[in-house]
Amino acid sequence: MANHDWEKFGEDIKKVVQDAIDSQDFDKLNQTITNTITNAADAIAKNMKNTGNKSGYRQEYGPDCSQAYSPRYQERKEQQVYDTRKSRPGLYRGTGYTRAGGLALAITGITMGVVFLIPLLVFLVGAASAGGYAATFRILSVVFFLLATGSFVMGGCGVSMVGRVKRFREYVSILAGREYCNIKELAEKSHQSVKAVVKDLNRMIVKKWFTQGYLDEQKTCLITSREMYDQYLQIQMNRKKMEQEENARREEGAERKAQINKLPPQVQKIIDAGDEYIDKIRSCNDAIPGKEISAKISRMELLVDKIFDRVEQNPECVDDIRKLMDYYLPTTIKLLNAYEELDAQPVDGENIRASKAEIEATLDTLNVAFEKLLDSLFQDTAWDVSSDISVLNTMLAQEGLTEDGMRR
Numbered sequence: 001m002a003n004h005d006w007e008k009f010g011e012d013i014k015k016v017v018q019d020a021i022d023s024q025d026f027d028k029l030n031q032t033i034t035n036t037i038t039n040a041a042d043a044i045a046k047n048m049k050n051t052g053n054k055s056g057y058r059q060e061y062g063p064d065c066s067q068a069y070s071p072r073y074q075e076r077k078e079q080q081v082y083d084t085r086k087s088r089p090g091l092y093r094g095t096g097y098t099r100a101g102g103l104a105l106a107i108t109g110i111t112m113g114v115v116f117l118i119p120l121l122v123f124l125v126g127a128a129s130a131g132g133y134a135a136t137f138r139i140l141s142v143v144f145f146l147l148a149t150g151s152f153v154m155g156g157c158g159v160s161m162v163g164r165v166k167r168f169r170e171y172v173s174i175l176a177g178r179e180y181c182n183i184k185e186l187a188e189k190s191h192q193s194v195k196a197v198v199k200d201l202n203r204m205i206v207k208k209w210f211t212q213g214y215l216d217e218q219k220t221c222l223i224t225s226r227e228m229y230d231q232y233l234q235i236q237m238n239r240k241k242m243e244q245e246e247n248a249r250r251e252e253g254a255e256r257k258a259q260i261n262k263l264p265p266q267v268q269k270i271i272d273a274g275d276e277y278i279d280k281i282r283s284c285n286d287a288i289p290g291k292e293i294s295a296k297i298s299r300m301e302l303l304v305d306k307i308f309d310r311v312e313q314n315p316e317c318v319d320d321i322r323k324l325m326d327y328y329l330p331t332t333i334k335l336l337n338a339y340e341e342l343d344a345q346p347v348d349g350e351n352i353r354a355s356k357a358e359i360e361a362t363l364d365t366l367n368v369a370f371e372k373l374l375d376s377l378f379q380d381t382a383w384d385v386s387s388d389i390s391v392l393n394t395m396l397a398q399e400g401l402t403e404d405g406m407r408r
Contacts, residue, residue: 102161109155
């Protein structure tokens, strides 16, 4: 459709809408717009038909516009496969000379094999019927047998080369410009077994037909560029790192569990309950969006975790966290659940905002309290350290190894 046709179409729609607004009569608006669009569509179809006839559209796509019968379409499709291969020059090696060499080898080998086969048969018959010359015929039979066998082997190698080139081109076509592909897909689309495809790809990579080709560790994926292979190696490295970290956490958890099992039953019960509270705090944090509130809950999770780590290391201070277990933590979970419920409401009214703000302020207060509680659990350690330092300073002074002692 020409530009002025589009402008006329737009003006028609605009006029119809404006008339409906001016008259306040919208009853026929939908029908009028539908008719306008239909007329425009007919004009578009007519214009495309005329344009197609002028530009040889039917000549390209066939008399019934079917691509399947179009020679030009088939040529373009073949060109697309060729262009796909050339879209990343350097990933694939040209195999034209290899195919030609394979054909020459196959033809030469089979021809020579037939040529040597004929005298072989003659000498075999002669060896069977000639009296005094039987030994000579047998020697010649062996010679021509070896020549015929070698020729047919050579021909077989040529046939194999041609077949491998054909499969390589098929793999490239299946890749369709991709830099990685599942080997199972290559096997299914080339109608071969996965084992045969892997064997094929290994040979092609060694021969540098895939100039930057690699197979993954499990031999389940073909990678055709160094850039993609580097990404694969990075992913593998990250995966192994995650596995190592997970194994380390698992071992640490097993050691911690073994250590907990050595504690008195009463302390074990407290620590198990503490772990449950920590899991609940983490779950609430996952369910509640928002950066500020998440930071406060994460801080709380860390403090509570450190408190129970201290109890595990120093079971004598279990009595110091009675209020934490009996009141503070249960109340904290209730507040977090309430905040989660308020935050999930579809409206954010004044009462909801006020309640959320009050809970957030309370979380700050609780975090301060938990910090003080954690600090108090290290009071005995602080006393011991202070005492050791005092004794150490006294001994150093007595030996004249401090500045004051040396002056004296």
